[in-house]
Amino acid sequence: MASIASDDWEGSPLPSMVNPALLRDTPATERGARRRSELVAAARKVFERSGYLDARLTDITKEAKCSTGSFYTYFKNKEEVFAAVLEVAQQDMLHPGMDRVPDSDDPYAVLEASNRAYLEAYRRNAKLMALLEQVANVDPTFRELRRRRGEAFIHRNARGIADLQKRGYADPDLDPMLASRALSSMVSRVAFSLFARSGSGREPVDFEQVVFTVTRIWANGLRFPGHA
Amino acid sequence: MASIASDDWEGSPLPSMVNPALLRDTPATERGARRRSELVAAARKVFERSGYLDARLTDITKEAKCSTGSFYTYFKNKEEVFAAVLEVAQQDMLHPGMDRVPDSDDPYAVLEASNRAYLEAYRRNAKLMALLEQVANVDPTFRELRRRRGEAFIHRNARGIADLQKRGYADPDLDPMLASRALSSMVSRVAFSLFARSGSGREPVDFEQVVFTVTRIWANGLRFPGHA
Amino acid sequence: MASIASDDWEGSPLPSMVNPALLRDTPATERGARRRSELVAAARKVFERSGYLDARLTDITKEAKCSTGSFYTYFKNKEEVFAAVLEVAQQDMLHPGMDRVPDSDDPYAVLEASNRAYLEAYRRNAKLMALLEQVANVDPTFRELRRRRGEAFIHRNARGIADLQKRGYADPDLDPMLASRALSSMVSRVAFSLFARSGSGREPVDFEQVVFTVTRIWANGLRFPGHA
Amino acid sequence: MASIASDDWEGSPLPSMVNPALLRDTPATERGARRRSELVAAARKVFERSGYLDARLTDITKEAKCSTGSFYTYFKNKEEVFAAVLEVAQQDMLHPGMDRVPDSDDPYAVLEASNRAYLEAYRRNAKLMALLEQVANVDPTFRELRRRRGEAFIHRNARGIADLQKRGYADPDLDPMLASRALSSMVSRVAFSLFARSGSGREPVDFEQVVFTVTRIWANGLRFPGHA
DNA sequence: GATGAATGAGGATTCATTCAT
DNA sequence: CATGAATGAATCCTCATTCAT
Numbered sequence: 021m022a023s024i025a026s027d028d029w030e031g032s033p034l035p036s037m038v039n040p041a042l043l044r045d046t047p048a049t050e051r052g053a054r055r056r057s058e059l060v061a062a063a064r065k066v067f068e069r070s071g072y073l074d075a076r077l078t079d080i081t082k083e084a085k086c087s088t089g090s091f092y093t094y095f096k097n098k099e100e101v102f103a104a105v106l107e108v109a110q111q112d113m114l115h116p117g118m119d120r121v122p123d124s125d126d127p128y129a130v131l132e133a134s135n136r137a138y139l140e141a142y143r144r145n146a147k148l149m150a151l152l153e154q155v156a157n158v159d160p161t162f163r164e165l166r167r168r169r170g171e172a173f174i175h176r177n178a179r180g181i182a183d184l185q186k187r188g189y190a191d192p193d194l195d196p197m198l199a200s201r202a203l204s205s206m207v208s209r210v211a212f213s214l215f216a217r218s219g220s221g222r223e224p225v226d227f228e229q230v231v232f233t234v235t236r237i238w239a240n241g242l243r244f245p246g247h248a
Numbered sequence: 249m250a251s252i253a254s255d256d257w258e259g260s261p262l263p264s265m266v267n268p269a270l271l272r273d274t275p276a277t278e279r280g281a282r283r284r285s286e287l288v289a290a291a292r293k294v295f296e297r298s299g300y301l302d303a304r305l306t307d308i309t310k311e312a313k314c315s316t317g318s319f320y321t322y323f324k325n326k327e328e329v330f331a332a333v334l335e336v337a338q339q340d341m342l343h344p345g346m347d348r349v350p351d352s353d354d355p356y357a358v359l360e361a362s363n364r365a366y367l368e369a370y371r372r373n374a375k376l377m378a379l380l381e382q383v384a385n386v387d388p389t390f391r392e393l394r395r396r397r398g399e400a401f402i403h404r405n406a407r408g409i410a411d412l413q414k415r416g417y418a419d420p421d422l423d424p425m426l427a428s429r430a431l432s433s434m435v436s437r438v439a440f441s442l443f444a445r446s447g448s449g450r451e452p453v454d455f456e457q458v459v460f461t462v463t464r465i466w467a468n469g470l471r472f473p474g475h476a
Numbered sequence: 477m478a479s480i481a482s483d484d485w486e487g488s489p490l491p492s493m494v495n496p497a498l499l500r501d502t503p504a505t506e507r508g509a510r511r512r513s514e515l516v517a518a519a520r521k522v523f524e525r526s527g528y529l530d531a532r533l534t535d536i537t538k539e540a541k542c543s544t545g546s547f548y549t550y551f552k553n554k555e556e557v558f559a560a561v562l563e564v565a566q567q568d569m570l571h572p573g574m575d576r577v578p579d580s581d582d583p584y585a586v587l588e589a590s591n592r593a594y595l596e597a598y599r600r601n602a603k604l605m606a607l608l609e610q611v612a613n614v615d616p617t618f619r620e621l622r623r624r625r626g627e628a629f630i631h632r633n634a635r636g637i638a639d640l641q642k643r644g645y646a647d648p649d650l651d652p653m654l655a656s657r658a659l660s661s662m663v664s665r666v667a668f669s670l671f672a673r674s675g676s677g678r679e680p681v682d683f684e685q686v687v688f689t690v691t692r693i694w695a696n697g698l699r700f701p702g703h704a
Numbered sequence: 705m706a707s708i709a710s711d712d713w714e715g716s717p718l719p720s721m722v723n724p725a726l727l728r729d730t731p732a733t734e735r736g737a738r739r740r741s742e743l744v745a746a747a748r749k750v751f752e753r754s755g756y757l758d759a760r761l762t763d764i765t766k767e768a769k770c771s772t773g774s775f776y777t778y779f780k781n782k783e784e785v786f787a788a789v790l791e792v793a794q795q796d797m798l799h800p801g802m803d804r805v806p807d808s809d810d811p812y813a814v815l816e817a818s819n820r821a822y823l824e825a826y827r828r829n830a831k832l833m834a835l836l837e838q839v840a841n842v843d844p845t846f847r848e849l850r851r852r853r854g855e856a857f858i859h860r861n862a863r864g865i866a867d868l869q870k871r872g873y874a875d876p877d878l879d880p881m882l883a884s885r886a887l888s889s890m891v892s893r894v895a896f897s898l899f900a901r902s903g904s905g906r907e908p909v910d911f912e913q914v915v916f917t918v919t920r921i922w923a924n925g926l927r928f929p930g931h932a
Numbered sequence: 933g934a935t936g937a938a939t940g941a942g943g944a945t946t947c948a949t950t951c952a953t
Numbered sequence: 954c955a956t957g958a959a960t961g962a963a964t965c966c967t968c969a970t971t972c973a974t
Contacts, residue, residue: 051974052937073301073386077965087939092966157382158301167445191468198453198461202434205441209433210426217395225426233426240419241465280954305948315956320949507953508958529757529842532943543960548945610841614757623901647924654909654917658890661897665889666882673851681882689882696875697921736933761969771935776970 047094056094058084060108063101068147072102072155102155102162109148113141127189128244132235135207139231142211150216170208174200181242190242203241207234284322286312288336291329296375300330300383327389337376341369355417356472360463363435367459370439378444398436402428409470418470431469435462503550512550514540516564519557524603528558528611558611558618565604569597583645584700588691591663595687598667606672626664630656637698646698659697663690740778742768744792747785752831756786756839786839786846793832797825811873812928816919819891823915826895834900854892858884865926874926887925891918 047053062084066075077098081091095101142149156166178200184190214225290312294303305326309319323329370377384394406428412418442453503509518540522531533554537547551557598605612622634656640646670681746768750759761782765775779785826833840850862884868874898909 048936049974055937076963088966089939089968090937092968093937097965154385157385158299163445170441191464194464195457195461198457199465201441202438202462202465205437206430206434209437210430213398213429213433217391229423229426233423234430236419236422237427237430237469240471241469243468277954283954304946309957316949316958317951317956318954321954325948504957505953511958527842533945534943544945544962545947545960546958548947549958553944613838613841614755619901626897647920650920651913651917654894654913655921657897658894658918658921661893662886662890665893666886669854669885669889673847685879685882689879690886692875692878693883693886693925696927697925699924733933739933760967772937772970773935773972774933777933781969 052093055084055086055090056104059086059091059094060101060104064105064108064148067102067105067151072098072151073158099159099161105148106152109145113145127184128235128239131238132231135235135238136231138207139211139215139227139234142208143215143227146215149212153212153216170204174204177204184242184244189245194242199242203238206237210234280322283312283314283318284332287314287319287322288329288332292333292336292376295330295333295379300326300379301386327387330383330390333376334380337373341373355412356463356467359466360459363463363466364459366435367439367443367455367462370436371443371455374443377440381440381444398432402432405432412470412472417473422470427470431466434465438462508549511540511542511546512560515542515547515550516557516560520561520564520604523558523561523607528554528607529614555615555617561604562608565601569601583640584691584695587694588687591691591694592687594663595667595671595683595690598664599671599683602671605668609668609672626660630660633660640698640700645701650698655698659694662693666690736778739768739770739774740788743770743775743778744785744788748789748792748832751786751789751835756782756835757842783843783845789832790836793829797829811868812919812923815922816915819919819922820915822891823895823899823911823918826892827899827911830899833896837896837900854888858888861888868926868928873929878926883926887922890921894918 047056059080063075063080066079066083069075070079075098077091078088080101081088084090091101095104152162152166155162157163174197178196181190181194181200182196185192185194185196210230214230287308291303291308294307294311297303298307303326305319306316308329309316319329323332380390380394383390385391402425406424409418409422409428410424413420413422413424438458442458503512515536519531519536522535522539525531526535531554533547534544536557537544540546547557551560608618608622611618613619630653634652637646637650637656638652641648641650641652666686670686743764747759747764750763750767753759754763759782761775762772764785765772775785779788836846836850839846841847858881862880865874865878865884866880869876869878869880894914898914
């Protein structure tokens with residue numbers, strides 16, 4: 021039970037996070053590769069600054085100091101650059117500290133480490149996650165992407181829960197799938213509301229306490245044994 | 249502890265769900281009132297069909313069988329009709345079955361009734377909720393509206409949790425505010441993912457089981473006593 | 477046998493020459509109708525001046541002294557204005573002098589009158605015909621339009637030829653359909669090459685001689701009797 | 705009277721069908737020659753597939769498996785490749801069976817053989833002919849090319865007709881030039897409408913019957929003697 | 933000679949909002 | 954109050970051609 025959030029895609033088991041149909045061939049020359057990177061970086065900057073909808077293609081090219089045409093050498097449209105931005109971000113979101121998770125027998129410890137890793141990654145990429153949320157609510161392609169990712173997590177966590185139930189470590193009355201959906205949603209949503217939202221007057225939260233809280237509720241919720 | 253979800257606005261304590269600044273005076277004549285209603289109904293239909301962004305004002309006037317100009321007699325812009333649509337929907341979202349909630353001493357029963365009422369209302373207005381989600385991610389006004397509503401719920405539920413803790417009915421190690429945020433998020437997000445998303449291949453869920461699951465996890469999560 | 481040309485649409489039996497799908501509703505107000513007419517007139521002028529491909533929508537609106545947006549109030553795109561231009565032109569192309577055709581028993585006289593009427597109409601609308609030729613070679617919609625018109629004529633003339641054959645007035649060895657195609661093509665193509673082409677160094681032709689020639693060849697070709 | 709169609713260029717008396725100004729020097733190396741051929745072949749394929757206007761230069765280079773830059777080594781622009789394509793096609797259009805035409809005294813036999821040869825060549829190169837038609841209606845250079853060719857044919861055939869008239873074999877009332885224009889147009893246009901148009905629901909025609917029909921009408925039209 | 937990345941002018945189209953009738 | 958025509962700023966995208974490598 022190493023991943024814990026739904027509606028998200030951290031720890032994706034797939035080689036590429038985004039629909040490969042949205043990605044085209046790698047540039048042939050090195051100059052091309054460099055230019056492409058510049059565009060992706062510029063796009064991320066612009067997206068994070070202005071949001072997906074308000075980002076104009078010319079903003080991106082201006083930021084990348086290149087012509088409009090060059091943009092179209094590498095991407096078909098805004099959707100496609102955004103996919104590329106996500107693709108790059110995936111490197112960072114990919115269980116970066118998962119190795120630190122003790123493969124111990126203590127389900128609580130595993131859960132906590134897992135949650136911490138997830139929340140850290142989320143916080144690091146908060147703006148991008150907010151962006152994804154925005155885009156998913158606007159572009160069917162990314163809505164579907166988000167949905168599929170979420171379901172994958174829910175299924176994975178559901179298997180973990182079923183396993184715990186079998187071993188007598190979790191409330192047997194709960195439907196694993198539904199419980200997984202509820203708990204996974206909880207984590208991802210807490211992350212979103214605490215990190216992703218550009219807080220108007222949001223007071224900073226104690227990160228460790230967030231980890232503790234979601235982990236504790238998760239454990240309690242399933243009735244992990246031995247946590248008086 | 250009668251309300252349970254965050255990021256949402258069911259059970260709003262405020263007289264009007266939406267920023268009053270967005271609402272203008274009631275039309276003088278009765279014909280005016282009727283025309284306004286027709287426009288709001290048309291707007292809701294169009295919004296639900298096409299989404300907020302893709303809805304054109306002319307779609308709405310066409311649906312309402314009136315002229316473009318008339319629209320501006322009653323609303324300043326898209327934002328304002330959307331506020332009016334929400335305003336109307338609030339009638340239905342407002343704890344419609346809250347009366348049925350037994351004001352018993354059993355926190356579990358109260359919680360379950362509360363969750364059921366929330367989820368029922370959510371399901372009834374699923375399309376509109378999805379819409380609000382979409383708009384909130386696009387229009388700062390509604391983003392702020394959603395945020396404030398959510399925080400209000402979280403605060404209310406947090407008070408309930410603190411109270412239970414005081415009475416020895418809930419895990420004293422949890423921070424009431426954070427726990428509330430987590431659990432409230434869980435419910436609203438489960439509702440969103442099950443009801444609001446136009447599921448491509450979503451299999452229908454057993455509504456009662458959803459109620460049971462979120463309630464059970466909530467109770468477990470807080471360690472309600474006496475639920476073997 | 478009153479019509480004689482193929483690949484063309486003079487004397488169309490249909491109420492509207494152009495695909496009705498390309499035409500939208502009539503403007504509601506009179507001002508609208510006027511504006512629409514102005515745009516159609518402007519479009520015709522621009523098309524004849526610059527050709528279909530080189531005509532920019534802004535040229536048309538500039539010529540009509542109205543804004544870009546107004547264009548789109550009445551037409552969806554260039555294709556649609558062009559259809560409207562054709563629609564208007566049809567009034568003039570429609571057997572304008574057909575009444576003068578003596579309904580005599582003399583097939584030759586009928587044929588000659590028919591050819592004269594056709595060629596006159598063609599000459600009057602020469603620029604537009606050249607335009608249609610150009611557009612048909614570029615836009616599938618109009619290619620199909622031209623084809624259907626042409627075939628209609630060929631069929632009609634084929635019936636006339638078959639009738640003459642039955643009455644012993646025409647070479648019985650000829651296949652009516654193929655003969656019709658050949659002769660109809662001849663007339664329309666002669667008209668095109670003499671009138672429609674913006675002649676660089678074209679010397680003017682004697683119109684009556686053209687009428688005589690195509691009629692004579694047509695009659696000879698079918699072996700009308702009695703024309704020593 | 706060996707050639708019979710106008711608006712076309714079969715049987716060209718000129719060494720090169722296209723304006724020599726459009727053709728540049730032969731490549732020096734053999735590799736260069738091969739590359740050029742590949743480009744021409746690719747261009748023809750692309751033009752026939754997409755039409756002249758929709759053909760992008762990159763489509764051609766992609767088809768030829770070479771770089772954009774290489775294209776410009778051999779051609780100045782689209783116009784120039786198209787000229788090269790025509791140049792190559794000319795080999796095939798050149799009266800390939802003209803030798804088989806019996807140089808008999810029977811004008812009808814000569815005419816029939818000539819028509820057959822023309823129609824065969826047209827059918828073989830149908831797509832290219834449709835293309836030329838398209839380009840001629842768009843590009844002044846090729847419009848002029850087509851016109852000049854057509855006029856050359858008309859003149860040649862007019863001389864033939866005048867000769868027949870002198871020998872008492874043809875209707876003396878006809879103006880040779882106009883009659884030639886009409887009859888030549890007939891043949892080329894029949895060929896175009898039967899072979900060049902990608903027929904939506906075009907039923908296949910009996911080729912020999914086409915030859916017979918146009919020949920018979922031509923002969924009748926001029927009043928060849930002895931064809932009861 | 934070959935390559936393919938870079939350029940950027942140019943045109944179509946949308947739709948919220950105004951205002952004359 | 955109702956109507957619906959008029960407006961035009963604002964962007965996206967194409968693709969022939971050039972030129973550095």
